[in-house]
Amino acid sequence: MRRIVLASLGLVISLLSTAILRAQDIEPKYKTPDTNSAVIQGRVTLPSEFQAERYFRITLRNNQSTISTIFTNKHGEFQFRNLSEGTYVVQVDAPDESFESISRQVALGRGLMIDLNLQLREKNIPETLRNYAHVVSAAELRQVIPPAAKKEYTLGMKFVNKGDIQQAADHFKQAITIYPEYLAARNDLGAQFLKMKQLDEAENHFELVLQQDPKNFNAKFNMGLVRVERKDYLDAITQLNQAIVIDSTRPVARLWLGIAFLESGDMMGAERELMKAVLMGGSECVAAHYHLARVYMSRGDTVEAARSVHAYLQEAPKGEYVKEAQALQQQLTSKKN
Numbered sequence: 001m002r003r004i005v006l007a008s009l010g011l012v013i014s015l016l017s018t019a020i021l022r023a024q025d026i027e028p029k030y031k032t033p034d035t036n037s038a039v040i041q042g043r044v045t046l047p048s049e050f051q052a053e054r055y056f057r058i059t060l061r062n063n064q065s066t067i068s069t070i071f072t073n074k075h076g077e078f079q080f081r082n083l084s085e086g087t088y089v090v091q092v093d094a095p096d097e098s099f100e101s102i103s104r105q106v107a108l109g110r111g112l113m114i115d116l117n118l119q120l121r122e123k124n125i126p127e128t129l130r131n132y133a134h135v136v137s138a139a140e141l142r143q144v145i146p147p148a149a150k151k152e153y154t155l156g157m158k159f160v161n162k163g164d165i166q167q168a169a170d171h172f173k174q175a176i177t178i179y180p181e182y183l184a185a186r187n188d189l190g191a192q193f194l195k196m197k198q199l200d201e202a203e204n205h206f207e208l209v210l211q212q213d214p215k216n217f218n219a220k221f222n223m224g225l226v227r228v229e230r231k232d233y234l235d236a237i238t239q240l241n242q243a244i245v246i247d248s249t250r251p252v253a254r255l256w257l258g259i260a261f262l263e264s265g266d267m268m269g270a271e272r273e274l275m276k277a278v279l280m281g282g283s284e285c286v287a288a289h290y291h292l293a294r295v296y297m298s299r300g301d302t303v304e305a306a307r308s309v310h311a312y313l314q315e316a317p318k319g320e321y322v323k324e325a326q327a328l329q330q331q332l333t334s335k336k337n
Helices: 002-024 138-142 147-162 165-178 183-195 199-212 217-229 233-246 251-264 267-285 287-298 302-315 322-336
Strands: 038-045 057-061 066-071 077-083 086-093 102-108 113-119
Touching: 038 086, 038 102, 066 077, 077 086, 086 113, 102 113, 102 267, 113 267, 138 183, 147 165, 147 183, 165 183, 183 199, 183 217, 199 217, 217 233, 217 251, 233 251, 251 267, 251 287, 267 287, 287 302, 287 322, 302 322
Parallel strands: 038 113
Antiparallel strands: 038 077, 057 066, 057 086, 086 102
């Protein structure tokens, strides 16, 4: 029996040795990382941000054709596996006429996993409100809003979309005068004060929201923006990280976290978060290209800096940082010459 065991062990060792030798003989071109290992996954949620407890059709396509059509599970979750790097569009269609079809563009890198939240929109929502992405928390949804307060809030939202900050603030003030616990109105009033650089007023309203609803993404995110405005970047990083814990699918939080890292001198953290903002946010986070150019300039990588600043100017010719981006582009051109 012992001889049989030893003979079997010898055979196993011999086979392993042969396999190792064969693996060493594989041509280098077959040793490269798998180029089809990226994943797009996500969930479909109702306008209230609650899980969509029904089935939705999800279509994945690129610039050339439709790649795949699948259905979500009963919780609204879906996943596309074994994807190569490239730009994709993910579209969700409801099984009835209650909701609009929505789509999201995704720039997918090799081996990456992108997590999407596709929030449905009801077809009867007024056009003036469709462009305002408000994340509704569970606490907000439980509130019974008096009709008069809701009317003032809706008017405020219309002025937000028109860019009239003062009129929007006035209507939000009226809404919380009628119903002081109105979380959405108080948060959006704080947002108007933030735009007007009245930071103490803005911070006060966000704090009041968070006292009632500690997991309110909007208020936590806006608190991070207050810290950025105060140049308190370390606390901004803390606030923005907490917002991401509440909802990791919001790319704008990644954008501002990257900016806070950049301003605090953490270039690795800045690059990581800004790249996530680019991949997840598309046009919503186009400013990430400009800030990535700043990151690359700080390390002397003029080639990548030039690419990023060019991407920003291409995608946002009238963007917030156009003058700074053009100056940076001129600086890079003069260095090249």
